Amino acid sequence: MIMRFSFNLSKKVALTALVLFCIGFLPLLILINARMEENLTQLLSYQQSASTAFVASDIQQKILLRMQSLQDVANDLPVEQVNDSAVISEYLSRRIAIHRFYSGGIFVIDLNGNGIADYPKLKGRGNSYFGAYEYFKDVVRTGKPAIGKPRVDPFSNQSGVAIAVPVRNANRDIVAVLAGVVSLGDSTVFDHAKAHIGKTGQYLFVSVRDALVFIDPANIHQMKLLNEVFPEELAHALIAGVDDTRVMSSIDRDKKYLTSSKYILDRRWLVLGMIPVDEVFQPISALKYELYAVSIVSLLVITVLMWWLMHRHLNPLVTATRQLRRMVFEGVPMHALKVERSDEIGDLFQSFNKLQNEVKLSHEALEAQVRKDFLTGMLNRRYFMELAEAELIRSERYERPLSVFMLDVDHFKKINDTHGHNAGDAVLRRLGEIMQKTLREVDVIGRMGGEEFAILLPETTLENAARVAERLREKISLQAISLSGGLPLHITVSIGVAALSGRDLNIDTLLSFADEALYEAKRERNQVRVSASSLSDGELV
Numbered sequence: 110m111i112m113r114f115s116f117n118l119s120k121k122v123a124l125t126a127l128v129l130f131c132i133g134f135l136p137l138l139i140l141i142n143a144r145m146e147e148n149l150t151q152l153l154s155y156q157q158s159a160s161t162a163f164v165a166s167d168i169q170q171k172i173l174l175r176m177q178s179l180q181d182v183a184n185d186l187p188v189e190q191v192n193d194s195a196v197i198s199e200y201l202s203r204r205i206a207i208h209r210f211y212s213g214g215i216f217v218i219d220l221n222g223n224g225i226a227d228y229p230k231l232k233g234r235g236n237s238y239f240g241a242y243e244y245f246k247d248v249v250r251t252g253k254p255a256i257g258k259p260r261v262d263p264f265s266n267q268s269g270v271a272i273a274v275p276v277r278n279a280n281r282d283i284v285a286v287l288a289g290v291v292s293l294g295d296s297t298v299f300d301h302a303k304a305h306i307g308k309t310g311q312y313l314f315v316s317v318r319d320a321l322v323f324i325d326p327a328n329i330h331q332m333k334l335l336n337e338v339f340p341e342e343l344a345h346a347l348i349a350g351v352d353d354t355r356v357m358s359s360i361d362r363d364k365k366y367l368t369s370s371k372y373i374l375d376r377r378w379l380v381l382g383m384i385p386v387d388e389v390f391q392p393i394s395a396l397k398y399e400l401y402a403v404s405i406v407s408l409l410v411i412t413v414l415m416w417w418l419m420h421r422h423l424n425p426l427v428t429a430t431r432q433l434r435r436m437v438f439e440g441v442p443m444h445a446l447k448v449e450r451s452d453e454i455g456d457l458f459q460s461f462n463k464l465q466n467e468v469k470l471s472h473e474a475l476e477a478q479v480r481k482d483f484l485t486g487m488l489n490r491r492y493f494m495e496l497a498e499a500e501l502i503r504s505e506r507y508e509r510p511l512s513v514f515m516l517d518v519d520h521f522k523k524i525n526d527t528h529g530h531n532a533g534d535a536v537l538r539r540l541g542e543i544m545q546k547t548l549r550e551v552d553v554i555g556r557m558g559g560e561e562f563a564i565l566l567p568e569t570t571l572e573n574a575a576r577v578a579e580r581l582r583e584k585i586s587l588q589a590i591s592l593s594g595g596l597p598l599h600i601t602v603s604i605g606v607a608a609l610s611g612r613d614l615n616i617d618t619l620l621s622f623a624d625e626a627l628y629e630a631k632r633e634r635n636q637v638r639v640s641a642s643s644l645s646d647g648e649l650v
Contacts, residue, residue, distance in 0.1 A: 152430045153389055154354040157306060157369040159436060160464055161382035164301045164312055165371035171298045172272070172374060175210040175291060176254050180274045182207050182215070183287040188278045191285045192219060194226045194235065201228035209297075213262055213269045213290025217276070218245055220285065231264040239288075244273040248286045256377055259293065259316055259323035259332060268293040268332070270323070293324060301467070307460055310384030313338070317348050317372070317379050347379060356386060482556040484534055485541035493555025497565045497616045500553065504567065504609055511567055511609040512574030515623040516544075516581075518560035519601045519634045532592050533560075536600055539590045547581050563620060571608035571639065578604045578637045586635060601635035603627060608640070 182204050190196040197217050207215060208228070216227030222240020239245045244257030257271035273288040291298055304312060314324035320335040335344040343357050347370060354369045366383040373380060436442075445462040480492035488496070497513075504511035518524075518536065525533040537560065544554050544564065553565040566574050582604055589597035605627030607619055622640040630638040 148430065153367060153384075154369070155430060155434060157310075157367065157382050157384065158352075158354050158371075160306060160460075161312070161369040161371045161380055163464060164304070164382070165373045165380035167301065168298070168314075168378075168380065169373040172256070172291075175289070175298075176256075176272050176274065178207055178210050179215070179272055179287060179289050180254060183274045183276045186217070186276050186285070186287065188276060188284050191217070191276065192225060197226040198228060198230075198235075201226060207289070210291070211272075211289035212292040212295045213265055213267060215287065215289040218273075218286045218288060220249065220283065225285065234264040237264070239286075242271070244271050244288060245286055248273045248275050249283065252283060256374060257288075258319045259321060262290055265290075268323075299324060301464075304464060304467075305460065306382055306384045307388055309388055310382065313381040313383065315347065315379040315381060317376055320344065320348055347381070357383075485537050485556050487541050487544075487562065488553065488555040490555060490557050493553060493557070493563060493565075494616060496553050497555075497563075497620075500565055500567055501609065501614065501616050501619065505614075509568055510570045511565070512569045512571055513566065513607055513619055513623045514562075514564040514574070514578055514581075515557075515605040515620065515627040516562045516564065517603050517627055517631065519603055519631075521560040524598070524600070528592060528598065532598065535592065536560075536590055536598070539588070540585065540600070540602075543585055543588060544581065547584055548577070563623075569608075571606065574606050574608060575637060575639050578606050582635065582637050603630035603634055604637045605630055606637065606639045 187196060187200060201215060201217070204215075214227055214229050214231060214234075216234055217225040218239045219225055222238055222245060224235050224237045224239060227235045242257060244255045247253075247255035252275055254272065254274045257273065259268065259270045261267070262269050269290045269292045271288050271290050273286050275283045276285040276287050278284050293299060299314070301312060306312070312324075313322050315322050315335060322333045322335055322338050335347065338344075338359070339347065340358060352369075352371050354367065356365055357368045358365050365386040367386055367389050368384075369382040371380045371382075372378070445465065480489055481487065482489045487493075501511060503509070518540065521533065521536070524536060537556075540562070541554070541556075544562070548554065548564065548566075551567055553567075555563050555565075557563050566577065569577070582602055586599070586601045589599055591597055605623045605625065607622035607626060609619065626638040626640040629641075630636040
């Protein structure tokens with residue numbers, strides 16, 4: 110229907126030019142401009158809405174990822190010693206991964222609003238009073254994670270936003286609040302803050318509850334109240350409105366913008382995409398001059414050129430509008446728009462394609478962080494090998510001991526054949542729980558495939574590793590795994606142990622020695638065997 114509309118419009122304009130030419134070309138130009146403006150406005154509305162939705166979705170995913178990571182840290186906090194500043198400080202310093210997400214640091218607050226500890230340490234923050242901050246009040250009041258008002262942090266003097274989550278004890282009572290500060294200059298979160306729509310368009314980030322513009326590319330280090338950027342009635346409409354695309358005026362009303370709004374984080378924040386209306390309709394002005402020029406040509410030439418021009422200018426717009434409509438409303442996968450023009454419309458298409466590619470890369474980076482085995486919750490093989498290789502390099506460099514296990518469930522195929530694959534999955538999940546409870550927090554556990562697991566023990570000699578393996582084997586053999594509709598199931602495991610000898614090795618070789626020892630253990634089942642590789646042969650003790 111859209112393509113038929115494009116063809117019919119071009120044909121009608123070409124035929125009516127015969128009559129309109131006799132009474133004046135102005136009415137025709139008005140009609141053409143109106144149609145062009147209608148189609149272009151529709152196209153830009155869809156494109157700008159899609160672009161703003163991309164940016165908003167990207168920001169929301171990054172914030173939610175940081176909120177969940179902060180909650181994971183809070184869930185593991187030693188709550189029985191939550192008021193011990195030294196213990197909490199030491200715990201926070203060991204959670205290295207979380208510091209990549211919170212460039213402004215993290216800190217713990219007791220229920221009276223007093224700081225307990227922070228990391229990295231900033232002067233005054235560890236024992237400051239936070240009871241008046243809204244994010245602390247929200248967490249204590251609702252028991253849910255909260256996002257604070259964007260502000261200049263009094264301790265670092267950097268603009269940022271605080272995210273806070275509850276710390277609960279075994280009875281699920283809130284005993285403290287864990288908070289982290291994300292800098293507004295953190296490019297891993299707000300990398301689109303300086304992105305442009307077209308040539309001069311931009312994105313504004315608004316805290317809805319605070320009616321505060323906290324990221325403005327034109328004033329990146331300055332926060333403003335919303336009614337300082339837009340007229341008061343428009344500011345109220347933005348705060349109380351819905352996702353839409355509209356034309357809005359600036360505070361001094363001397364400039365108009367085509368804007369698209371997208372609310373995120375349960376309507377806490379608003380991402381506002383803005384592009385000047387003058388820039389939007391500049392191609393139409395250029396087209397008018399073209400039409401004035403050809404108006405002096407003969408009637409036949411005018412008729413032919415009118416049809417050709419309408420087809421040339423409308424067809425790419427209509428085609429792009431159809432593609433964007435399908436992407437925005439019909440769930441068609443996002444793909445690049447074909448750029449056939451070198452003018453402002455072509456610039457818009459290129460900007461859309463570039464932004465889409467950046468968002469895709471950002472999503473791929475987030476997906477790459479999903480490194481755990483879906484069934485057991487242990488590390489998957491790939492990420493285990495990355496961590497193990499890094500730990501091995503560290504141990505060799507500082508001449509520290511390092512040991513590995515290879516662990517395999519005995520008669521696992523028989524369990525699947527007898528009790529079904531659901532029972533096998535239950536066995537693997539329970540085995541993962543036992544290993545996590547038995548081994549240290551610094552020990553790295555990975556599922557290598559099927560019923561086979563690898564465990565890396567830093568700072569552990571071969572002798573100590575063998576004792577740990579025996580204790581783990583015995584504990585597993587004493588556990589009973591309850592199956593739905595059946596009797597408790599007892600399992601055993603076989604374990605092969607190997608250790609770093611101080612000579613250059615790669616992790617594959619070290620695991621192969623442990624695997625050889627596992628092979629020997631599997632001969633008798635329910636056994637622990639130590640690698641027989643000799644010191645003179647290199648690689649293990």
